[in-house]
Amino acid sequence: MKYKLLENPNIEEMYDLIEEGLRKKAMINVFCCCKVIYEGRALSQLDFGERMILLKPDGSFLIHQERKVDPVNWQPPKSRTRTFIKDNTLFLESHRRSPKERLEVEIKKTHFVNYVLVEDYQELEIAGYEKDMGDMIMKHPHMIEEGFKPTDREYSTEHGFIDILGKDKEGNLMVLELKCRKAGINAVKQIRRYLTDFKEEENSNLENTGNEKKKVRGLLVAPSIGEDARELLEEENIEFKSIDPPKELKNDKKVTLDIF
Amino acid sequence: MKYKLLENPNIEEMYDLIEEGLRKKAMINVFCCCKVIYEGRALSQLDFGERMILLKPDGSFLIHQERKVDPVNWQPPKSRTRTFIKDNTLFLESHRRSPKERLEVEIKKTHFVNYVLVEDYQELEIAGYEKDMGDMIMKHPHMIEEGFKPTDREYSTEHGFIDILGKDKEGNLMVLELKCRKAGINAVKQIRRYLTDFKEEENSNLENTGNEKKKVRGLLVAPSIGEDARELLEEENIEFKSIDPPKELKNDKKVTLDIF
DNA sequence: GTGTTGATGTCGGAC
DNA sequence: GTCCGACGTCAACAC
Numbered sequence: 001m002k003y004k005l006l007e008n009p010n011i012e013e014m015y016d017l018i019e020e021g022l023r024k025k026a027m028i029n030v031f032c033c034c035k036v037i038y039e040g041r042a043l044s045q046l047d048f049g050e051r052m053i054l055l056k057p058d059g060s061f062l063i064h065q066e067r068k069v070d071p072v073n074w075q076p077p078k079s080r081t082r083t084f085i086k087d088n089t090l091f092l093e094s095h096r097r098s099p100k101e102r103l104e105v106e107i108k109k110t111h112f113v114n115y116v117l118v119e120d121y122q123e124l125e126i127a128g129y130e131k132d133m134g135d136m137i138m139k140h141p142h143m144i145e146e147g148f149k150p151t152d153r154e155y156s157t158e159h160g161f162i163d164i165l166g167k168d169k170e171g172n173l174m175v176l177e178l179k180c181r182k183a184g185i186n187a188v189k190q191i192r193r194y195l196t197d198f199k200e201e202e203n204s205n206l207e208n209t210g211n212e213k214k215k216v217r218g219l220l221v222a223p224s225i226g227e228d229a230r231e232l233l234e235e236e237n238i239e240f241k242s243i244d245p246p247k248e249l250k251n252d253k254k255v256t257l258d259i260f
Numbered sequence: 261m262k263y264k265l266l267e268n269p270n271i272e273e274m275y276d277l278i279e280e281g282l283r284k285k286a287m288i289n290v291f292c293c294c295k296v297i298y299e300g301r302a303l304s305q306l307d308f309g310e311r312m313i314l315l316k317p318d319g320s321f322l323i324h325q326e327r328k329v330d331p332v333n334w335q336p337p338k339s340r341t342r343t344f345i346k347d348n349t350l351f352l353e354s355h356r357r358s359p360k361e362r363l364e365v366e367i368k369k370t371h372f373v374n375y376v377l378v379e380d381y382q383e384l385e386i387a388g389y390e391k392d393m394g395d396m397i398m399k400h401p402h403m404i405e406e407g408f409k410p411t412d413r414e415y416s417t418e419h420g421f422i423d424i425l426g427k428d429k430e431g432n433l434m435v436l437e438l439k440c441r442k443a444g445i446n447a448v449k450q451i452r453r454y455l456t457d458f459k460e461e462e463n464s465n466l467e468n469t470g471n472e473k474k475k476v477r478g479l480l481v482a483p484s485i486g487e488d489a490r491e492l493l494e495e496e497n498i499e500f501k502s503i504d505p506p507k508e509l510k511n512d513k514k515v516t517l518d519i520f
Numbered sequence: 521g522t523g524t525t526g527a528t529g530t531c532g533g534a535c
Numbered sequence: 536g537t538c539c540g541a542c543g544t545c546a547a548c549a550c
Binding site: 002003029039042044064068069072073114121125 | 303304309311314316322324327332336337371372380381386387389507508
C-alpha cells in the first residue's frame with residue numbers, strides 16, 4: 001500500500017501506524033496537540049498546542065507551528081526516532097548521537113496521522129553555478145568536442161528538463177547533463193531516463209521513415225565523477241566529459257560589494 | 261468544522277478545499293506529485309516528484325522532499341498564495357512583494373489534501389544561547405573573576421557591538437566577547453578589532469591627560485576554544501575564560517502549573 | 521522599510 | 536570525524 005491514513009486514531013492504532021511508517025521508511029505526518037521538550041546544544045520547552053509533525057525517512061524530525069518557515073523544534077537527518085506509550089500517552093522521541101541531542105514529544109490529541117511512501121528522484125536545479133556552466137558551453141561548444149552544435153537549452157521532456165540538447169558533427173543527437181560538482185549516481189540515472197525517451201522516439205522514427213540510423217549519445221559533463229556513477233555510466237554506454245565550472249562569479253560580486 | 265480531509269481528490273474538489281482552507285486561515289497540507297519553479301533572489305526548478313506541501317495561515321509556503329530539515333522550496337510569511345486551474349491542471353502560486361519572488365507548483369497527482377484550523381497559543385521557551393550567557397554574567401560578574409564589574413552591555417563601537425564592557429578590580433578596562441559555542445578564529449579576530457579601537461583611544465587619552473597607564477584587557481568567554489583560535493589569542497595577548505552557557509528555562513514549568 | 525546579528529542555524533565540501 | 540564557508544539562509548531587533 002502506497003499510503004495509510006487514520007482520523008481520530010486511538011493510541012494503539014496510532015502507535016502501530018507510526019511504527020509501520022518508520023519501518024517502511026515513509027514520510028509520516030501527524031496533526032495533533034502536543035508538548036515538546038528539547039535538550040541538546042540548547043534547551044527548550046513548548047507547552048501543549050496544535051502542531052504538525054513531520055518525520056522523514058532520512059531521520060529528520062520537524063514540528064511546525066502555524067507560523068514561520070522554520071520548524072519550532074526539529075532534529076536533523078540521521079537522528080533516530082522512537083515511539084513509546086507511557087501512562088496511556090503516546091510519546092515520540094528522537095535521538096542524535098553527536099552532538100548528543102534529544103527531542104521528546106508528548107501527544108495529547110491527534111486529529112489525524114498518515115504515512116506515505118514517497119517517490120522522488122529529482123534534485124533541485126538552482127541557477128547560478130550550473131547555469132554559468134551551461135552559458136559557457138553554449139558559447140564555446142567546442143569545449144565538448146569538435147563539431148558539437150547545441151540546439152536547445154532546458155529542453156522539456158516527460159522526465160524533466162535536459163540541460164543541453166545538440167548534435168555532433170555526424171548529426172547524432174546529443175543529450176548533455178551538466179553538474180557543477182562531482183557527479184553522483186543520480187546524475188547518471190537522470191540522463192538514463194532522458195535517453196530512454198529519445199531511444200523510443202528514435203525507433204519509431206526508424207520504422208516510419210526507414211532513414212539510416214542515427215545514434216543518441218548521452219554525455220555527462222561535470223568536473224569529476226564518483227566511482228559508483230562511473231560504473232553505471234559505462235554499463236549504460238553514457239559518455240563523460242570533465243569540465244570545471246567557470247570560476248566563481250559570486251565571489252567576485254561579493255568582494256565588490258564588500259568594498260563599498 | 262475543525263478540519264477537512266480528502267483522499268484522491270479530483271481537481272475541483274481539491275481547488276475548493278484549498279480555497280476554503282486559505283479563506284479560513286487554516287494549515288493546509290498536500291501530499292502530491294508536483295513540479296516546482298521558483299524565480300526571485302535566485303532561480304530554480306524541480307521536476308515532478310512526490311512531496312509534501314504545507315501552507316501556513318501566515319502565508320508561509322513550504323515544499324518538503326523526503327530528506328533534509330530544510331524545505332526544497334519555500335516562501336516566507338506574508339507571501340500571498342493563489343490557486344488556479346489551467347489546462348485541467350491545478351497550480352499553486354505564491355507571490356512575495358519585496359524582494360519580488362514567485363513560486364509556482366504544478367500538481368499532477370494528489371494522494372490527499374487537508375486543512376486544519378490550528379489552535380496554538382504557546383511560544384517556545386528556549387535557553388542556552390548567547391543572550392542567556394550575557395544575562396548570567398551581568399548577574400554574577402564574579403564568574404569572570406573576583407572584582408570584575410560590568411559597566412555596559414552591547415556597547416557600540418566603530419567595529420560593532422562589544423558584548424560586555426567592564427572594569428577589573430584594578431580599574432583596567434575589560435572587553436568581553438561571548439560565544440555560546442566553541443570559539444573559532446573569527447571570535448578572536450572580532451575581539452582584536454575592538455581592542456585596537458580602545459588602545460588607540462587609550463593612547464590619545466594618555467597624551468592629553470598624562471594619567472597613569474591603565475591596561476585594556478580582552479577576554480573571550482566561551483565553553484571551549486579551537487586550536488587556531490588559541491594560537492591567535494596568545495599571540496594577541498587576549499585572555500580566555502571557559503564558561504558554559506546556562507541551560508535553565510526562565511519559567512521552569514511554572515507556566516504549566518499556572519494553567520491548571 | 522533597511523540593516524545587522526545570532527542560530528539547536530542547515531548543508532555541503534575539503535582535509 | 537572536524538573545520539570552514541555559503542545560503543533564495545530565517546528571524547528578531549534596532550533604527
